[in-house]
Amino acid sequence: MVLINWEKRKNPTKKEISDFAKENNVSDVLAEFLISRDLTEKSDIDDFIHADVTELQDPFGLHDMDKALEVIDDAVENGSKIAIYGDYDADGVTSTSIMKLTLQKLGVKPIFYIPDRFKDGYGPNLDVYKFLAEQNIDLLITVDNGVSGKDEIKYLKDQGIKVVVTDHHDLPDELPEADAIVHPTIPGSEYVCPYLSGAGVAFKIADALLGDDALELIDLAAIGTIADSVPLLGENRVIVTEGLKRMADNKHVGLGALIKKCKLKINQMTEEDVGFKIAPRINALGRLTNASSGVELLTTGDESFAKEIVDETEEINSKRQELVATAFNDSESQIAEQKDDGVLILKSDKWHQGILGIVASRAVDQENKPALVMQYDEESQLYKGSGRSPEGFNLFEALNAHHDLFASFGGHAQACGFSITKEGLEKLTPLLLEEPAKQSFNPEGSVTKYFDLNVAVKDLNFDLIKEISRLAPFGMGNPKPVLKLSNVSLSQVKSIGKDGTHLKASVTDGQQQVGAIGFGMYPKAEAMNTDIVDVYGELGINEWAGRKNLQMMLDDFEVSSEGLKINQLQDVYFDYRNKQISGAILDKFDAVVFFNETYYEAASRSHPKVKLIMYNESCDGQNILIYDRPHNLDLFKEFIKNNKTKHVALYFHTDLTNRYLKPDMIAMKSFLKYLYTHQNIKADGMDLVAEYLGYKKNDIDFYLKVFFELDFVKMVNGFVEKANASQQRELIESPTYLKRLQRNDVEKILIESDFGDLLSWMSDYDCHC
Known part of the structure; x- marks a missing residue:
C-alpha cells in the first residue's frame, strides 16, 4: 500500500479569499479554488471560467501551417491521391478521423493507414511507407506522429511524394525534411497553446482549411485531447468544452452509437464520460486488434455499419478488461516475491x-x-x-x-x-x-498529493457541486478539486465489486452523512483500528432511478490526528458504564475514585478494604475505577488533565432512576402562567397542580424552585403568589437551573454518548494525548 502524504495546495487566509472573491465577483469557495490554481488575473480567470469557441486561436499561428495548406490545396485541386498515416491509440484514431472527414469535405477520398501495434510498431515505419508508395500516393499526411521519421520521410521524398507532418510529440535532434511540419513547439514558432494533442493539431488543420465548418469536428478533437492526457489549459479547454457541448449536434453516427452503447447521455457528456468510457474502448481496438475499425466507426454515416463496429468494439473492450485482470492477478505473486x-x-x-x-x-x-x-x-x-x-x-x-x-x-x-x-x-x-x-529514489517513501479545500459534511451540497463545475473540464493541468473532511467516520462499510475489493460506505460526522465509493479501498477500511478518520475525495452526483444524490469518490482516508489520540486513549480507558460492579472487582484496582462525598462515605462503610479516594487526590500511574459521575464537566476535565493514570475504568454510577431532566421551556411558561392566574395555591399542594397540568411532580418541584430563585414568585402565609420582580431575569441566573444544565451536559457526554464519541471528547483535555 502506497503511503500518501496529503498537503493543501495553497493556504490563503480568510481575508485573502474574501478580498479576492469580492474583487472578482465570485463566491469564497470558487475564489479559493482559483487561487489554488494560480489564476489571479481577471483576464485569465475570465478565459478559464468562460472558455468558449470565440477563444479558438488563429490556426496560422502554428509552424508551417501556411505551407501545409498550400500543399494540401494543391493536392485537392489536382485530384492527387492522398494518404493519412495515423496511430493506434485514441488520439491517433481521432486525429486520423478528423483529417479524413476534412479532406472528404473538400471533395477528396483519401486512404488511411493505422499501424498495427504488433506488426508495425509505433510511429513511421519504412515498410509501410514503401507499401503506401506502391499505392501511387502523391501526398502523405501524418497525424499524431511523424516528427521522428527523418529516414522514412526521406524515402518518400526520394520517390517524389510530398509529405505534411502534423504531430505534437517531443522533437528529435534533427527534424525530417518534409514539405511542412505543423507542430506546436517548433523552436522560434512556439504556438500559443504548446500542449495540443495530435487531434488538436489535426483540428487546427481543419480549422485552417474549412473555417467555421471545422466546428463539426471539434467533438472528435475533444476525445483525442482528453484521451491523450495533455494539460486542459488554454485552447485545450476550449476544444474540450466546446467539443462536449457539440457532441449531440455534430451527428457523427458512429460516435452516437458508441455513446449509446456506453449508456451515456449524448447531450450531457462530461470529460469523465470520455476518459473512462469512450477513450478506453477506442484504445482497446489498438491494444488487441487493428484500430482501423475505430476510424471507420467515427467517419461512417451508415447506422447499421456503425452498430456492427460498436458491438465488436464492446466485445474487444470486455476482452481487454479480462486480460488485464488476469495478467495483474498473475503478477501479484511476482510482486510479492x-x-x-x-x-x-x-x-x-x-x-x-x-x-x-x-x-x-x-x-x-x-x-x-x-x-x-x-x-x-x-x-x-x-x-x-x-x-x-x-x-x-x-x-x-x-x-x-x-x-x-x-x-x-x-x-x-x-x-x-x-x-x-x-x-x-x-x-x-x-x-x-x-x-x-x-537516483536517490525511495519506493518506500511517501507520495505527496494535494487537496484543495477543507470542508465539513454539512458543507456538501449541490451549490458546492455547481461551484466546482465552473472549473470544468478537469484533467491534466486542471485536476478536479479534492476535498478534505476531517475527523469523520466511515459507516455502513460494504465490500462491492467482482473481487470484493471496492468500498461502499457513508462518510458521517455523527449528524449528517454522504455516500462514498473507494476503488480498491475495502481492505484498508477493514484494517482501520479507529472510527475517526480524515477523508480525501472528489464530490460528485450519483444518479439512480431518476434521483440525484451527492457522492464522494474517495482518493484516500487516514487515521486523523484525533483518531490517533483516541487510539492512545483506548489503551488507557475501559467502558464499565453498563456493567455490574461487585466488591471483588473494586478490590482489583489500585484506587476507586469518587466525585460525590455521599457515595464516598457509603462506599467507605461497604468496602473498608478498598482504597477509596476523592477526585482531587492524585492517582498518577495507578490503575483506577471512577465510581460515580461528577455534577459538572469541568471537574472531570480537570481530573483527566492532571492524572496520568495507567488504566481507567469508567463506571459513572448514580442512584437517579431517571436521566437528568432537560428543562421544558413551554412547560415552564405554562406552569408560571398557571401560578399567576390562580390564587390560594399552597406550596405543599403542588401534587394536585402537577396532576391537573399533566406534569411530573419532580418537574413541578424543579420549576418552582427556579421561580423562587429568580423572584418570579414568592411565599405569602404558605401560599404561592406572584412576586413584584423589578427586572428581567435569565433562567441561567438560577443556581438550580444552571446546575441542572451542567448535569444535562454530564449526562449527554459522559453517559449517553457511545464510547468512541466519549474518547473523542476526552482527547481535547486528557493528559495521555
Missing part, C-alpha cells in the same frame, strides 16, 4: 502484449515502484514489454544507461517500450535494481 526490490520486473509467456502497459501502471499505482512488464515472444525469441514509473524516478534515464542490452528501446521519464533477449534481461536485472539508489 520482489517486495524487497526497488524495481519490479514482471514477465510471462501468456500475457497479451497489448495490455502490458496497463498492468505496469497498476503495479506502479499499487507499489510506488518502477515496473517493467513483458511477454516472451517465441517467434522472435524476445521479451517485448512496457515500463511505467512513479514521479521521482526517471525510467528512460535508468534504462538508457544500459541501452546496449536492448534489442530495441524508447520512451520518456515515466513510460517506455522495449524488447530484449533472455540473456539481456538476465544481465539487466541486477543492474536495474541499483538504479533507484543512484
